[in-house]
Amino acid sequence: MPTNPGTPREFDEYADSYAELLDDPLRRRFTKDPLHFHKRKWDLLEAFLRHEGKDPGKMRWLDVGCGQGDLLNLAGARFERAVGCDPSGGMLQSASPFEMLTQTSATEIPSGDHAFDLVTAVCVYHHVHGPDRVMLTKEIMRVLKPGGICCVIEHNPWNPVTRSIVKRCPVDIDAELITASDARVLFQRHGFEMVSTDFFLYFPESFYRGFGRWERYFRRMPFGGQYIVAMKAPSE
Numbered sequence: 276m277p278t279n280p281g282t283p284r285e286f287d288e289y290a291d292s293y294a295e296l297l298d299d300p301l302r303r304r305f306t307k308d309p310l311h312f313h314k315r316k317w318d319l320l321e322a323f324l325r326h327e328g329k330d331p332g333k334m335r336w337l338d339v340g341c342g343q344g345d346l347l348n349l350a351g352a353r354f355e356r357a358v359g360c361d362p363s364g365g366m367l368q369s370a371s372p373f374e375m376l377t378q379t380s381a382t383e384i385p386s387g388d389h390a391f392d393l394v395t396a397v398c399v400y401h402h403v404h405g406p407d408r409v410m411l412t413k414e415i416m417r418v419l420k421p422g423g424i425c426c427v428i429e430h431n432p433w434n435p436v437t438r439s440i441v442k443r444c445p446v447d448i449d450a451e452l453i454t455a456s457d458a459r460v461l462f463q464r465h466g467f468e469m470v471s472t473d474f475f476l477y478f479p480e481s482f483y484r485g486f487g488r489w490e491r492y493f494r495r496m497p498f499g500g501q502y503i504v505a506m507k508a509p510s511e
Contacts, residue, residue: 344371
């Protein structure tokens, strides 16, 4: 039986050429530095943690679907413990020096209950379909400590440039983009308390370096290239 696109085995095949497969002329117009996107994500995560009065040095962080660990490499050293997990062993072989766990499936997290203060899922949910989204959401709730933080970052389907890039990307052949409102509904239905939703990636890197402070005035407008939904697990 042929392998379905987007399965862990499929990502094993992508591992050695992952960066090349992500390359796109529109992405290059936005930034010439592939890490720019990860830096922007971390900027938002860090700002949110600071707003919530959280010290990363006292937090345990799990990055679900971490791929090759780019976000962990960027920020993991700031945390008490930083762990990544992914269903693709091939992607993890190329990953960061942080602790890496192989998921037996896209909907199972190899961790005990209430083990983490922060769980992130960055561009993961568009590879997870149908009932599997519910199963993964329940798993995230299970591994979070009471009152723990979950941040989901996804491509924004309302942005036409984002849709064009995703449509052409071999890695996203199975992509089913999820809107910010649908992400909020999914997590609220399974017990999460919504905190904030911000849209970002409005400006190319060259413009953002000088005028990035203006982007915060657009963060409630649902047209940025990506969005972040931040929420909390209920406290005991």
